[in-house]
Amino acid sequence: MKKVALVSLISIFIAITVLSGCSSNNTSENTSKVENTATNDASTNQTKTNDTAVTNETTTEQGVPEKYDPPIEMTTVGVNYPTVKFSEGESRTDNVWTRAYLDKFGIKLNYKWVVDDTQLEQKTNLMLSTGEIPDFMNVTDIQFKQLYDAGLIEDLTDVYEKYASESVKRMMTAGGPIAMDSAKFNGRLMGIPYTMSNKEVADVIFIRQDWMDKLGLPAPKSMQDVLAISEAFTTKDPDGNGKADTFGLAADKGMTMLNGFINGYHAYRDLWIKDSTGNLVYSDIQPEMRAALQALQGMYKSKQLDQEFSVKEFAKVSESLAASKVGILYYPPYGGSYPLQSVRDNNPSSDWTAYPLPSIDSTPAAPQVGASTNGYWVVKKGYEHPEAILKIMDFWIKTFYENKSREVMEKYVTTPDGNTPWLLSAIFSYEGFFNVDVQQDIKAVIEGSKKFDDINPIAQDTYTKVMNFVERKDEKFWGFDEVYGLHGARAITKEVYLANNLFTENQFYSTATQTMGVKMATxxxxxDVAFTKIITGAPIEEFDQFVESWNKSGGEQITKEVNDWYKSK
Structure with missing residues (x-):
């Protein structure tokens, strides 16, 4: 499994953990952005109902009983999570989720093994090598292909069409068609995608509003405006300390914090995109990338970038942000909580505003997004009840995403004392725009078009935190207002990117081609070496040399193989 877990399972906190702060790993790359939050019980207006409400909403599928009688048995494998606290007598096989599967659906779930996340991939590969797999499990794209080639997994095409609930079908397609397309071999659905909320973490641009106000700078409407703001933040002493110690733009060693800037030039990092002829080309070798690198080179030369950015990981850049040394940050919308809350903590007079990505020309910028899946849920070939996986998936969606009961949330999802029972679900998949919807619900309550009681418990708790800042001026909740408030950063995703379909996705979503598997890492x-050299001062012609070398060193063959796959699709 592709680390099914800590990176991706914790990512699901993007959906629920909107509630106590945000954290990230050391990169701004969209495929691994994490919001770390925990529900509070500040809201007291939610009417309690028991958890049978969740059961009553579950679809009864034609030809399959609501509850198997006698119960059926299913096996799977799983991961241990340190944030899960078991009650006395509970275990991974006996907990609120497994009891619900048995009580509500007659599905008795057993785990063949459970390991720590660090051991997961090795343990799974060892198991696959024996050919003995559980009744269902999550696998990476590479393992998915291996299992398909070995004939070890069930064709789910007809099962899905006949038995998948509307909730499941909606989740599988909410982010577009790529997730479902990627789960097919020769037109047959061989797994259920583990969908990701990749589009709702598309980058926005955060800018120090207090610095802009001090220097009399207007809101950015173009990349030219961004360049002017960056220059002013570098040269006009926005912090007023009389020293030339501020930088315009945040940049990190891996250059992932520059993705949004590069996207403003219609250039993209590490994607396969369509060219004007309809073929797929590698984004990093396109002319638009040359222009973006040349702009960054000029910014570096004029010290608008930290002169040591090429050796600084994300954590070090965050320290510069917290110390009020940087004024522009390209980051996902949750950046308003992390890392920008730390700026506010250290300097209460600081303020930031989020904007959509500005473009270098009249064509709107379309931010790049990460993978739409984190693997696939597969069923062992010959298992008698493959449709049961869809019942478990439907229960997950209704309990985690569609539930409006605080009692259900605290039983299955997250508790006031910080326990995280949602991690015990046997199946996960991420709603494409859940956090965006939370922000829109909060906006509706503030504007009066919705009542507090009409939004779900997660949105209620987040609303309460936003109001803790807006009405009670509690500074530790500034970040919640920045992300989820009336003009929060997440509104940009809904009102600009989603409204205009401004997302750039990787058009190659198969397993690595033969040459790619051997040479892509090199x-x-x-x-990375070429781009860093160019930004830090090498002649821009080195980009042309890089493109030539890339093609000769395997890139040209990889491009052929990618297009062979694309035409076959």
Whole structure:
């Protein structure tokens, strides 16, 4: 499994943990952005109902009983999570989720093994090598292909069409068609995608509003405006300390914090995109990337970038932000909580505003987004009840996403004392725009078009935190207002990106081609070295040399293989 887990399972906190702060790993890359939150019980207006409400909403599928009688048995494998606290007598096989599967659906779930996240991939690969797999499990794209080639997994095409609930079908397609397309071999659905909320973490641009106000700078409407703001933040002493110690733009060693800037030039990092002829080309070798690098080179030369950015990981850049040394940050919308809450903590007079990505020309910028899946849920070939996986998936969606009962939330999802029973669900999949919807619900309550009681408990708790800042001026909740408030950063995703379909996705979503598997890592390292050299002062012609070397060193063959796959699709 592709680390099914801590990166991706914790990512689901993007959906629920909107509630006590945000954290991230050391990169701004969209495929691994994490919001770390925990529900509070500040809201007291939610009417309690028992958890049978969740059961009553579950679809009874034609030809399959609501509850198997006698119960059926299913096996799977799983991961241990340190944030889960078991009550006395409970275990991974006996907990609120497994009891619900048995009581509500007649599904007795057993785990063949459970390991720590660090051991997961090795343990799974060892199991696959024996050919003995559980009745269902989550696998990476590579493992998915291996299992398909070995004939070990069930064709779910007809099962899905006949038995998947509307909730499941809606989740599988909420982010677009790529997730479902990627789960097919020769037109047959061989797994259920583990969907990701990749689009709702598309980058926005955060800018120090207090610095803009001090220097009399207007809101950015173009990349030219961003460049002017960056120059002013570097040269006009926005912090007023009389020293030339501020930088315009945040940048990190891996250059992932520059993705949004590069996207403003219609350039993208590490994606396969369509060219004007309809073929797929590698984004990093396109002319638009040359222009973006040349702009960054000029910014570096004029010290608008930290002169040591090429050796600084995300954590070090965050320290510069917290110390009020940087004024522009390209980051996902949750950046208003992390890392920008730390700026506010250290300097209460600081303020930031989020904007959509500005463009270099009249064509709107379309931010790049990460993978739409984190693997696939597969069923063992020959298992008698493959439709049961869809019942478990439907229960997950209704309990985690569609539930409006605080009692259900605290039983299955997250508790006031910080326990996280949602991690005990046997199946996960992420709603494409859940956090965006939370922000829109909060906006509706503030504007009066919705009542507090009409939004779900997660949105209620987040609303309460926003109001803790807006009405009670509690500074520790500033970040919640920045992300989820009336003009929160998440509104940009809904009102600009989603409304205009401004997302750039990787058009290659298969397993690695033969040459890609052998040479891509070397080519990516070549790219990173070349890009860093160019930004820090090498002649821009080195980009042309990099493109030539990339093609000769395997890139040209990889491009052919990618397009062969694309045409076959």
């Amino acid at each position: 080519l990516q390292k070549m790219r």
